[in-house]
Amino acid sequence: MGRAPCCDKTNVKKGPWSPEEDAKLKEYIEKYGTGGNWIALPQKVGLKRCGKSCRLRWLNYLRPNIKHGEFSDEEDRIIINLFANIGSRWSIIAAQLPGRTDNDIKNYWNTKLKKKLMNIINSPQGLRKLPQTASISSLLQHSSSSSLSSSSSSSTSSSSSPSSFCGQVGSFTTPGYETISAFSSNNIVHVIQESYLGQMPYYQVNKDSLQQLMFGTGDQASCSSSDGSCNNEQALLQNNNFFHNGVDQNHHQNVMLSNGDTINVNGKGLWGSEQALLDCFGLEEIKQLISSNTNTITTSSCSNFLFDENKTAEERVLYY
DNA sequence: AACATTAGCAACCGCACTCCA
DNA sequence: TTGGAGTGCGGTTGCTAATGT
Structure with a gap:
């Protein structure tokens, strides 16, 4: 027996959020908060969405002080260094970058930053194999x-x-x-x-x-x-x-x-x-x-x- | 101009964890 | 102690726009 689904999959809308849905969710949460229960939230708001989807939309897009757009060099450095030390723990990395979400950073890493690193490695200035040396x-x-x-x-x-x-x-x-x-x-x-x-x-x-x-x-x-x-x-x-x-x-x-x-x-x-x-x-x-x-x-x-x-x-x- | 490919990103999925009855 | 519900997270998918042929 598998795990029970978090919501009725047949009765929820999937895919991109409309401006109307965004407005509804934002207005409700700003007024009443999440109530500590995402699963029950869609019904209260009047949305045919999964609670998890609402949570994601709020955290990644609707909540205040979300920063979108280009990452700065400083942010690049922080991401690279943290990734180097702790790996793909995006939520921890995101915690060091105010306004950035884990999803944002994950996407940025996968689409741009990783390639940037690879370019460096493959460039003449990048890593080059050299003869074995000592300590x-x-x-x-x-x-x-x-x-x-x-x-x-x-x-x-x-x-x-x-x-x-x-x-x-x-x-x-x-x-x-x-x-x-x-x-x-x-x-x-x-x-x-x-x-x-x-x-x-x-x-x-x-x-x-x-x-x-x-x-x-x-x-x-x-x-x-x-x-x-x-x-x-x-x-x-x-x-x-x-x-x-x-x-x-x-x-x-x-x-x-x-x-x-x-x-x-x-x-x-x-x-x-x-x-x-x-x-x-x-x-x-x-x-x-x-x-x-x-x-x-x-x-x-x-x-x-x-x-x-x-x-x-x-x-x-x-x-x- | 039309089609194919690639890049970017939002959203989904499923697993693991925490909390609580 | 146990099991169910809710939550958080990371990996993946799929859509759209941009770019290439």
Whole structure:
């Protein structure tokens, strides 16, 4: 026995809404609200529509402050970054974009944004397969000795004065794929793979700034213990924005690509990547870093898929 | 000008979840 | 604890307009 239908399918109108229907529904809800029951609403309003259809029409079209039309670059960035981190959870993404509906964003992604990404990947400036290389830290070292643009490459591996470092690290490669640049903001070194693929969780993180951001300074750093007794662990896990908060919101960086082109990287574009960082390194690894004498951590646990040579760039993007 | 194809978007469908009796 | 009703969500469909041949 199947599930009971939500309404009498034979007696409901389907298809596009007429202006009259819109007006009826809008007027009723503005006057009386939904009454907490969409199923019963059509009858009250006097519409031969399914309750679900009414709900959808109201949420996606009739309710106040709905924004229609072109998406801004900033909205693009937010969508791409969130999609990269949480996938196709459109309602959550929509919650970050006032006036946009999940349906709107879903349609926009499926019809335009995804293609935009694919164009980038397939363009000469996009992802290109490169010979296998070593870890990000070694790549950074490699980049600092290369001819690629680099304003302050030496500081990435320096623990003596991390706070003095600010600026572009340089262009370099990640295993198997070309990346564009690393840049810093507030002492965090972000390793970015392509302007639109900045969400890829390739990071090199300065130990001191990481400690400060995640656990605060001084004695609180003692949560490097791995016995789970860290008082800040819960706070850390709940604080999904710690990285965002640590990023200079107005940070803009012109980055020179290996082919000579330049792009602008904006710190805002990294919103949401903090979870990817956690996913990528894992809390234990981050703790170990803080308690260790090393200065940087590099991607490892997350690399299975990202660096899988059998996966195409498209698969990798779609995966995210 | 006519037809075919593609793109964009509104709306539908069905599943999963929550709430409550 | 259970099961039904209502709701929310993501995937998909289908219509229309735009574009190409």
